[in-house]
Amino acid sequence: MGLYTQSLFSSFRSASTWFEVYAAFSTFMMLLRAAINDLIPHQFRSFIVSKLEAFLSKYQPNNHVSLKINQFWDKDAGDRNELFDAVQDYLPTRITHTYKSLKVGKLPFQKHLELEVDESEEVVDQFEGTKFTWKLHEDSNEESNKQKKYSFELTFNEKHREGVLDRYIPHVLKTYEAMKAERRIINIYSRMDGYWSESELSHPATFDSLALSPQLKKDIMDDLDRFLRRKQLYKKVGKPWKRGYLLYGPPGTGKSSLIAAMANYLKFDIYDLELTSVYSNSDLMRSMKEASNRSIVVIEDIDCNQEVHPRSTPNSLSDDQDSDSVNVGAKVQSKKFTLSGLLNYMDGLWSSGGEERIIILTTNHKEKIDPALLRPGRMDMHIHLSFLETKAFRVLASNYLGIEGDHPLFQQIDDLLDKIQVTPAVVAEQLMRIEDPCAALEALVTFLKEMDKDCNSES
Ligand SMILES: Nc1ncnc2c1ncn2[C@@H]1O[C@H](COP(=O)(O)OP(=O)(O)OP(=O)(O)O)[C@@H](O)[C@H]1O
Numbered sequence: 001m002g003l004y005t006q007s008l009f010s011s012f013r014s015a016s017t018w019f020e021v022y023a024a025f026s027t028f029m030m031l032l033r034a035a036i037n038d039l040i041p042h043q044f045r046s047f048i049v050s051k052l053e054a055f056l057s058k059y060q061p062n063n064h065v066s067l068k069i070n071q072f073w074d075k076d077a078g079d080r081n082e083l084f085d086a087v088q089d090y091l092p093t094r095i096t097h098t099y100k101s102l103k104v105g106k107l108p109f110q111k112h113l114e115l116e117v118d119e120s121e122e123v124v125d126q127f128e129g130t131k132f133t134w135k136l137h138e139d140s141n142e143e144s145n146k147q148k149k150y151s152f153e154l155t156f157n158e159k160h161r162e163g164v165l166d167r168y169i170p171h172v173l174k175t176y177e178a179m180k181a182e183r184r185i186i187n188i189y190s191r192m193d194g195y196w197s198e199s200e201l202s203h204p205a206t207f208d209s210l211a212l213s214p215q216l217k218k219d220i221m222d223d224l225d226r227f228l229r230r231k232q233l234y235k236k237v238g239k240p241w242k243r244g245y246l247l248y249g250p251p252g253t254g255k256s257s258l259i260a261a262m263a264n265y266l267k268f269d270i271y272d273l274e275l276t277s278v279y280s281n282s283d284l285m286r287s288m289k290e291a292s293n294r295s296i297v298v299i300e301d302i303d304c305n306q307e308v309h310p311r312s313t314p315n316s317l318s319d320d321q322d323s324d325s326v327n328v329g330a331k332v333q334s335k336k337f338t339l340s341g342l343l344n345y346m347d348g349l350w351s352s353g354g355e356e357r358i359i360i361l362t363t364n365h366k367e368k369i370d371p372a373l374l375r376p377g378r379m380d381m382h383i384h385l386s387f388l389e390t391k392a393f394r395v396l397a398s399n400y401l402g403i404e405g406d407h408p409l410f411q412q413i414d415d416l417l418d419k420i421q422v423t424p425a426v427v428a429e430q431l432m433r434i435e436d437p438c439a440a441l442e443a444l445v446t447f448l449k450e451m452d453k454d455c456n457s458e459s
Pocket residue numbers: 209210211212250251252253254255256257258364424425426428
């Protein structure tokens with residue numbers, strides 16, 4: 001009995017000793033962790049962990065597989081591998097602050113810094129919780145005078161084999177396409193001597209910078225979005241995938257600015273077609289056919305062309321009257337372009353080859369245009385751009401003077417805008433004159449009051 005009690009007592013004692021040892025060890029570990037956290041910087045700790053991981057991975061079974069993405073698909077034919085280009089653009093977006101070596105530059109036509117993965121750098125990407133490691137290699141080239149060729153090596157755990165081709169690579173390609181669309185340069189083409197001549201669209205207008213009623217802006221943007229989404233519907237109902245907009249209103253109300261905003265929003269090129277430069281229906285057809293998909297064909301001031309006047313007006317030509325003559329400089333040229341030619345184009349008879357086309361006609365005088373041109377289906381949306389309204393004025397105040405929110409002079413300006421008709425162009429011009437926001441608004445009030453007085457004295 002005595003022996004039993006003694007052994008029980010000693011086993012209790014040994015349990016409590018173990019407990020004490022455990023408690024002491026835990027406390028020591030906590031103190032050590034706190035000391036490490038305090039004394040060793042985070043980056044140094046990550047470095048040690050990564051080195052340790054790399055060291056241990058050598059002794060783990062090698063279950064990693066890799067894909068090689070060459071710059072050129074076929075070494076000799078020289079076909080460029082688009083996937084290589086996609087990876088090259090995609091990877092810099094995945095570089096974190098842990099990089100050790102990066103290629104950085106600023107190209108003349110770009111606003112931002114250009115980053116490129118360097119050969120010595122390994123980029124680790126995470127997608128759907130999986131780790132993908134990328135490395136750039138220079139492929140050995142026996143003939144040293146030939147251009148250098150590169151490849152990317154993608155390494156991942158073999159259990160993700162399927163996901164790589166089904167989801168990860170498509171994700172890289174999709175991101176690349178979106179980046180390309182984002183930085184796409186928009187061109188404007190004008191017709192010269194029977195050819196389209198190209199230049200970069202530098203008009204900075206966007207829907208944000210347009211002084212239009214918020215509802216009108218929303219309606220236009222919704223309509224554009226709907227148009228882009230509906231490829232299948234257009235196909236199903238047998239209509240060419242096109243949309244026509246008529247922009248009408250007094251000069252200086254933002255018709256050209258709206259066209260630029262639409263092009264910048266959709267990333268579509270603009271084809272600016274001067275009807276005076278078109279001499280026949282076949283020339284019109286050729287011009288339109290040469291315009292690329294995803295483009296906006298613009299015919300400005302459509303009312304200035306005799307062909308599109310209502311057929312009841314004395315000077316107009318009927319659409320079956322096929323010829324006329326126009327003065328071009330000193331030369332008189334035979335003109336065979338007709339209204340029916342334009343209508344045929346609008347109806348998509350000639351242009352059914354092109355897709356995602358937008359046609360915009362602008363006019364300062366809607367009433368002067370032949371109704372045939374305005375029929376639904378030809379011009380899907382008629383957009384009236386009018387004199388400046390109070391809500392639209394806020395956009396100009398923000399753009400030109402940096403005034404966000406309210407200002408004590410706004411009420412006075414709103415009252416004046418309700419009474420008089422002034423275009424956004426005229427007000428924008430006034431706001432440009434003075435830098436100080438308060439002084440600029442005061443000058444605008446004086447200007448609008450003058451206009452109001454003139455209107456009253458005239459009436
Ligand atoms: N709605 C607007 N929003 C912002 N700025 C505008 C607007 N309307 C006009 N402007 C300003 O006035 C200038 C002239 O406008 P724009 O050329 O777009 O007018 P328009 O209606 O096309 O004129 P026109 O019929 O004479 O060609 C623009 O560069 C822009 O600075």
